[in-house]
Amino acid sequence: MNHPVSKKINGFVICDPGKCIGCHTCLAACYQSAKERGKVAKPRLTMVTTMGGTMPNQCRQCEDAPCAKVCPTGALEITEDRVAVNEQLCIGCKMCILACPFGCLQPASEPMPSVDYSTEYYVSPLETRNGSKTVAIKCDLCQGSEQGPACVNVCPVHALIHIKANDxxxxxxxxxxxxxxxxxxxxxxxxxxx
Missing domain, CATH: 1.20.5 (Single alpha-helices involved in coiled-coils or other helix-helix interfaces)
Structure with a gap:
């Protein structure tokens, strides 16, 4: 029996839990990739441990992304082949976190690079008391990186697979x-x- 496959399918990264050894190498690579690409330096996947094993959980890049639909500022956008966060537009409302059926978005914050905290103490409406702006972060398949998703490239047991639309x-x-x-x-x- 042949099942029709849509022409509009986003790529995504998935883990084979039978292979994953829970080494957290993927989280380190994700952190480094985000930092190098000028994003909030936090991993975009979370390690889930259950009685059945360990595996990273990351965005499935839904074609009809509920997270993007509830975003009041348009910071989450459905692009040609992924769902991406524009950190400059994100106001940290966390609506996307509530809407994600897989728990793949998370709030994160770090000091804003535009503020010199050693000489001034300024709190804008987008900053928290400690001078950080909270934004939603999620996997963007390492958008802008020629090597593709960093987590897939570093997995020592090849448990992570980048599924592309034509795959x-x-x-x-x-x-x-x-x-x-x-x-x-x-x-x-x-x-x-x-």
Missing amino acids: VSSLQIASKSNEAVASLISSMGEIKNG
Whole structure:
């Protein structure tokens, strides 16, 4: 059975939890990439640990992104192949954080580079008391980096995969669908016989 695959699919990074060893190398690379690209120097993914294992969680770059739809300033924008945050437009309202079904956005702040904190103490409406501006941060697939997502490039066990739009084929979907149905039928037979 062939499943139709939309022509408009954003790329995304996904982790194979069976391979992830929880080394946090991806978080370090994400931090460094953000810093080098002039973004808030914080990792854009979070490490999730459960009884079943460890893996990073990052933005799925939703085509109909709920985070972008609730943003009152347009700081979250759906671009050609990703959902990106314009940190200059973000007011730190955290509506996007509440709207994300995967928990992939987070608030972050750091001192504003335009203020010399050693000589002046100025609090603008966009700054918190400690002189930091809070903004939403999320994976942008290392937008502007020629090497692509840094987390994928540094993963020592190749647990992270950058799925590009043209990587998703109807044959892959059909194969996974058939496996899922076969697994369900098998488990139902075990329950019935057990």
